[in-house]
Each structure stands twice: as structure tokens, then as C-alpha cells.
Amino acid sequence: MAEEAQNGASANIAISGVLIQVSVPASKAEEAVTFYKAAFGAEEASRACCSKRKAEQEQPSLLCAELKISDTSLLICGQLEDLAPVKEGTSPSVRIRVQVDDVETAVGKAVKAGAQLQGEIGVDETACGGGALGNLVDPFGVSWIVVSPAKAAEAEA
Amino acid sequence: MAEEAQNGASANIAISGVLIQVSVPASKAEEAVTFYKAAFGAEEASRACCSKRKAEQEQPSLLCAELKISDTSLLICGQLEDLAPVKEGTSPSVRIRVQVDDVETAVGKAVKAGAQLQGEIGVDETACGGGALGNLVDPFGVSWIVVSPAKAAEAEA
Numbered sequence: 217m218a219e220e221a222q223n224g225a226s227a228n229i230a231i232s233g234v235l236i237q238v239s240v241p242a243s244k245a246e247e248a249v250t251f252y253k254a255a256f257g258a259e260e261a262s263r264a265c266c267s268k269r270k271a272e273q274e275q276p277s278l279l280c281a282e283l284k285i286s287d288t289s290l291l292i293c294g295q296l297e298d299l300a301p302v303k304e305g306t307s308p309s310v311r312i313r314v315q316v317d318d319v320e321t322a323v324g325k326a327v328k329a330g331a332q333l334q335g336e337i338g339v340d341e342t343a344c345g346g347g348a349l350g351n352l353v354d355p356f357g358v359s360w361i362v363v364s365p366a367k368a369a370e371a372e373a
Numbered sequence: 374m375a376e377e378a379q380n381g382a383s384a385n386i387a388i389s390g391v392l393i394q395v396s397v398p399a400s401k402a403e404e405a406v407t408f409y410k411a412a413f414g415a416e417e418a419s420r421a422c423c424s425k426r427k428a429e430q431e432q433p434s435l436l437c438a439e440l441k442i443s444d445t446s447l448l449i450c451g452q453l454e455d456l457a458p459v460k461e462g463t464s465p466s467v468r469i470r471v472q473v474d475d476v477e478t479a480v481g482k483a484v485k486a487g488a489q490l491q492g493e494i495g496v497d498e499t500a501c502g503g504g505a506l507g508n509l510v511d512p513f514g515v516s517w518i519v520v521s522p523a524k525a526a527e528a529e530a
Contacts (some may be wrong), residue, residue, distance in 0.1 A: 229414055229479045233472040234445035236393060237518060240466070257386055280499050288391035288445060291470055293499050309397070309514035310467050313448055315390040322386045342437050342450050357466035361394060 235282070235289040236312060240356045245279035245294030248356050255329035255354065256314065258283035258290060285314070311351075311359040319348040319364045326362070330355045340366070392439070392446040393469060397513050402436035402451030405513050412486035412511065413471065415440035415447060442471070468508075468516040476505040476521045483519070487512045497523070 240248045252258040263281040283290040290312075316322040319337055327333055331352040340349035346366025353359050397405045409415040420438040440447040447469075473479040476494055484490055488509040497506035503523025510516050 229482055230474055231414065231443045231471055231479075232474070234443045235470040235472070237468045237470040238466055239468070257388065278499065280502075286388045286391045295499075309395055310469070310516075311394045311396070312467070313392040313394040314388055315392070317387055317389070322388075325386055342452075345437075359467075 233289070235291045237291045237293055238356060238358055239293050239295045242278055242294035242296055244356070245281070245292055248292045249279075249281050249283065251330055251355060252283055252285070252290060252292070255326040255331055256285050256360075258285045260284075261289070311361050313361045313363060315363055315365070317364060319350050319362050322362050323350040323352065326352055326354070326360070331360070390446070392448045394448045394450055395513060395515055396450050396452045399434070399436070399451035399453055401513070402438070402449055405449045406436075406438045406440065408487055408512060409440055409442070409447060409449070412483040412488055413442050413517075415442045417441075418446070468518050470518045470520060472520055472522070474521060476507050476519050479519050480507040480509065483509055483511070483517070488517070 238248065249258075249260065249263075253260070261282040261284050263279060265277055265279055278296070279292070279294045281292045283292060314322070323333055323337060331354045334351040334353060337348055337350040339345070340347050340363050345363065347364035349364075350362045351359070352362060395405065406415075406417065406420075410417070418439040418441050420436060422434055422436055436449070436451045438449045440449060471479070480490055480494060488511045491508040491510060494505055494507040496502070497504050497520050502520065504521035506521075507519045508516065509519060
């Protein structure tokens with residue numbers, strides 16, 4: 217509490233929603249929506265299109281689509297500016313962690329849709345882990361961790 | 374449907390949960406938890422600690438904490454391996470989008486806690502936008518977008 221006051225953070229911020237925003241080039245937004253549906257069974261909740269914000273600008277139509285995976289919202293946003301290329305071998309700070317019963321099947325589905333499996337399916341060694349784990353990178357530069365719950369039977373010496 | 378069958382994705386994957394996983398160096402996990410509470414009012418739902426997975430290894434204790442911001446879970450994971458340094462000026466594919474009523478106050482709170490505002494607070498120009506928008510990068514390399522709903526009164530010529 218003292219720390220909060222020190223930070224001047226006494227104001228209570230009302231957060232009405234948190235979404236994972238995935239930015240893709242405007243020309244690939246539709247492709248991204250299709251991919252997330254195929255790879256992770258995402259369902260489309262809504263979409264907004266905007267052909268041109270200003271009449272004098274020649275720009276492709278922008279798409280912004282809200283998808284749902286489980287109860288979490290994924291917002292696919294087409295962007296006009298260039299996006300930085302995906303760097304191979306970097307460790308992203310943020311990954312999307314998907315909890316499933318069957319990691320192998322879930323990873324297989326995502327790979328068939330176009331995601332790349334990094335390494336092999338192994339054991340989740342994080343403090344909160346213990347089950348199976350597969351690391352994926354999707355065609356849009358997003359890193360995914362597909363995990364299953366820890367099971368006593370999986371605890372090998 | 375035809376596309377799904379072609380992808381061999383006929384299997385229905387039961388996804389029980391989706392979390393945003395933020396990986397930080399093991400030595401900074403506690404600091405990260407404190408930051409997300411101060412910056413975004415995150416609440417701690419659970420934590421797991423693991424001093425050493427193997428007795429012969431000299432490693433710092435690992436922390437994995439699940440935080441909640443609104444209804445979305447943020448999983449802070451201490452990692453033993455080196456993380457890639459945060460690259461200035463790159464456009465990350467994934468950002469966390471936080472919807473608030475008052476962008477200025479929310480951004481101010483996050484900045485006081487240690488986040489950096491990129492540029493100035495402006496207008497959300499994405500197809501789904503129209504309200505105010507602030508881009509933040511936090512001390513752990515995570516990009517945030519703080520947005521408010523579009524308001525008719527804000528539509529300036």
C-alpha cells in the first residue's frame with residue numbers, strides 16, 4: 217500500500233477489458249483470421265473494416281477482427297506501416313499459453329495450419345508446469361506455448 | 374469446413390484456458406509481479422515456487438505467478454536461460470491491449486510504476502478504434518496499448 221502511494225498510483229483505473237492484440241500487415245489480416253481459426257479453433261466475435269480513413273489516401277482496406285479462444289480475446293489488426301521482420305532465435309517476452317488436454321494433437325493441428333514447432337514436445341519445466349509442452353511460432357510472428365496439466369504419472373525419475 | 378478437413382484439422386481440441394505468459398529473468402520475477410500490480414492493478418491469483426529442480430544444479434529459485442487483470446490471466450514466469458535483450462524500435466507482433474475509460478490517468482499510473490510511453494497519447498487509428506490510445510513498453514519488454522472507447526465528441530474534422 218505504501219509502495220502504491222509512493223508511486224502516485226492512488227487512482228483506481230477501471231479496466232473494462234484486456235485483449236491480446238496481434239498486428240499483421242493489412243494485406244494479411246484476413247489470412248491471419250483464417251489461420252487462427254484453423255490452428256487454435258478461434259471463433260470470430262466481431263470485425264470492423266475501414267476502407268479509407270481519409271478520402272485522399274490510397275490505402276488498402278483495414279481489417280480488425282476480434283477472435284475468441286476459450287474466454288480470451290485475440291484482436292487481429294491489419295496495419296499499414298511496415299512491421300519489423302520476425303527474428304529467428306530471439307526469446308520473446310510475451311507468449312500465448314494455451315492449456316489443452318492433449319498437447320500432441322493440439323500442436324499437430326496448429327502445425328498443419330502453418331505454425332512451426334520449435335524443437336520437440338517436451339516437459340514443461342517452469343515452476344507452474346510439469347505436464348507436456350510444445351513451443352510454436354506462427355506465420356505472423358506470434359509465439360505460442362501449448363501445455364497440458366501436470367500428471368503424477370508423467371513424473372519420470 | 375473443406376479447408377479444415379484439408380488441413381487434417383478435424384480433431385476438436387479442447388482448450389481449457391488461455392494465458393498471456395510473460396517471461397522474465399528468474400532474478401526479476403518478483404519485481405515483475407510488483408510492477409504489474411502497481412502499473413495495471415493486477416491481482417495475484419496464485420504462485421508456484423521451485424527452489425531447485427535438480428539438487429546438483431545451483432540455480433536461483435523459480436517463481437511463476439498468475440496475475441489477473443480484468444478477467445485475463447497474466448502468467449509471470451522466471452526463466453533460467455538468458456532472454457534476448459529488448460530491441461528498441463522494433464514493432465512487436467503481440468501487444469496487450471487494455472481498455473479503460475481514462476487513457477491519460479491509466480498511462481500516468483503505468484509510467485509512474487516504471488513503464489515508458491512511446492510517443493504521445495493520440496487517437497486510435499485502427500479499424501476498431503476511434504478513442505484515445507497510448508503505447509507503452511514496460512521494464513520487461515512487454516508492449517501495451519491503452520485505449521478508450523470511441524466517442525462521437527472526439528471525432529474532430
